Amino acid sequence: MSRPRSDAERNRARLLDVAVDLFAEHGDQVQMGEVARAAQVGVGTLYRHFPTRQALVEAVAEQRFSEILAFAESECLPNPDTRAALTCFLTHVAQMHQTGRGLSGAIEATFGSTAPRGPLAIELLAIGDTLIRRGHADGTVRADITVDDLYMLVGALAMISRGDVGDWRRFIDITLDGIAPR
Amino acid sequence: MSRPRSDAERNRARLLDVAVDLFAEHGDQVQMGEVARAAQVGVGTLYRHFPTRQALVEAVAEQRFSEILAFAESECLPNPDTRAALTCFLTHVAQMHQTGRGLSGAIEATFGSTAPRGPLAIELLAIGDTLIRRGHADGTVRADITVDDLYMLVGALAMISRGDVGDWRRFIDITLDGIAPR
DNA sequence: AGCTTAAACGGAAACGGACTCCGAATCAGA
DNA sequence: TCTGATTCGGAGTCCGTTTCCGTTTAAGCT
Structure with missing residues (x-):
């Protein structure tokens, strides 16, 4: 070694x-x-x-995850309005996919696999968790919604923003309404 | 000819x-x-x-679209509860993806391309349109939601149910809440 | 500095899978 | 039944990924 x-x-x-x-x-x-x-x-x-090619793609994805992470921490989390913070986060993810399609295959690979999640992914989960908890506390997010739900939505958003399957801004709005209390 | x-x-x-x-x-x-x-x-x-390989995949997808179509018409549309009908439809799409992953690549190809949509896809759109209109009328769906939104959700659902990215039943619930009136 | 050698490099060749091409086989109209 | 247009089959081409191995090089040792 x-x-x-x-x-x-x-x-x-x-x-x-x-x-x-x-x-x-x-x-x-x-x-x-x-x-x-x-x-x-x-x-x-x-x-x-x-x-392997796949390995390279994943490494690139890792790189970009870290960009998302940095952005989320510095630009989104500080926003006291939780819904705005979530929108900020999701929007960034979508934009990152729209330019630079390269990520999307890897997102699939990462989200789709049961492989041990890298340290970056864990940090990302932590951020999501923070946002969800805040949402629980301030009434932006229904009590039964978890980080897993959030990352399911992130996965979906990733696919959508990659493939021009409709307007991802609407997707964000719709899903944030969907996780809000009735 | x-x-x-x-x-x-x-x-x-x-x-x-x-x-x-x-x-x-x-x-x-x-x-x-x-x-x-x-x-x-x-x-x-x-x-x-x-x-071409892609042509074959698309033909297979077409085949399965027609199955979805048939199911939706006979099993989902008749349900007078619009939300239940939507759930029925979306659930069927998801299940069809979970077994038989073959469809998903094609869904992507079809939804993601600007290619002229086949007659089957048009019929599918019609069904979606019917459901959305019913939803507008009976208060299950917010007025500003359109078929395009529905099919964006279908696309997302397809991806999710293919890749084990979380529990697609929750996705259906969340998004149906998301398109419901406040 | 020179020597040594394990580690890293480069790129020619092997491999794998989609797609092409054309002589052989087959159908259907006269 | 004869004919020729259509379809079949599968060996061969093309092109991208991956392997293999002789050559080069960094860096520890004297």
Whole structure:
């Protein structure tokens, strides 16, 4: 268990960087070769760091989760109006999907799998939990609604905003009405 | 523009039949070769009838849409309680996705594309429209909700019930609350 | 600094699956 | 029954992912 070689670490970082950009721009139909070329690296190197296409996609998703997390913490949570905070959060998720389709496949992979959730996902859950609890307290959210419900809605929102299946702003409004007390 | 040869017609039907079953059982990762083999036909024949994988998937989806349609007309519409009718409809869609994952890719393809909607899809829209209107009339559905909203929810439901992203029954309840008047 | 070697690199080739092509087989009208 | 247009079949092409292995390089040791 020794430290990885420094060039390896740099290459990994550059690959991820480039992949995030490419996925954001061209959706997740980007080819492995392109990523390698853009990072000025052989395919072999790419595969050393991300043993499979899926792995790369997931790493990109992880990256973007962390962006969502940061945004939610700094921009949404502080808002004292819980409904507004939830809207802020969900809107950000949707926008992040509309630009940069690359995430969506991974969302599916992450939400759809029973795989052990990464630390980032756990933090995300924590934020959701905070929002839901606040909602319980101030009457924005019905008592029987849980974080799991929220993340089910997030998953749905992700799909919708990816595929132009209607207007996701309406989806947000409708579902927030749906979890509000009657 | 002459009638297709009878053997061609038979082959086409058998291919579609087999494809429906295979997709239902193994999800949409079934290979073209498998479908051809299962139908006792060469790949060439398969490609004659369905010029692309996507075309086959869509044809399968069309098939299943028609099942949904039939069920909705005979089992859901007659229910005088509009909310129950909507629940019936949405539940059926979800169940159809849970078993037989094959549909979901196609749902995405159909809902996500701006392609001209087939006649079946139009009929489905009509049913949705009927339900929404009834809801407007009897106070189950808020006045500003449209069929488009309903089908956005159907799309979302499809994704959710495919991927085990939470409990779709709750999703149905939440969204029906969301489109109800305050 | 030079030596050593485990680790990382690169990219040619293997692999896998969708799709094409065209000679062989088959249907249906005269 | 003959004929030729239509359909069939499946070997082959294409293209993207993944593997393999000889070459290169960072970094610890002397």
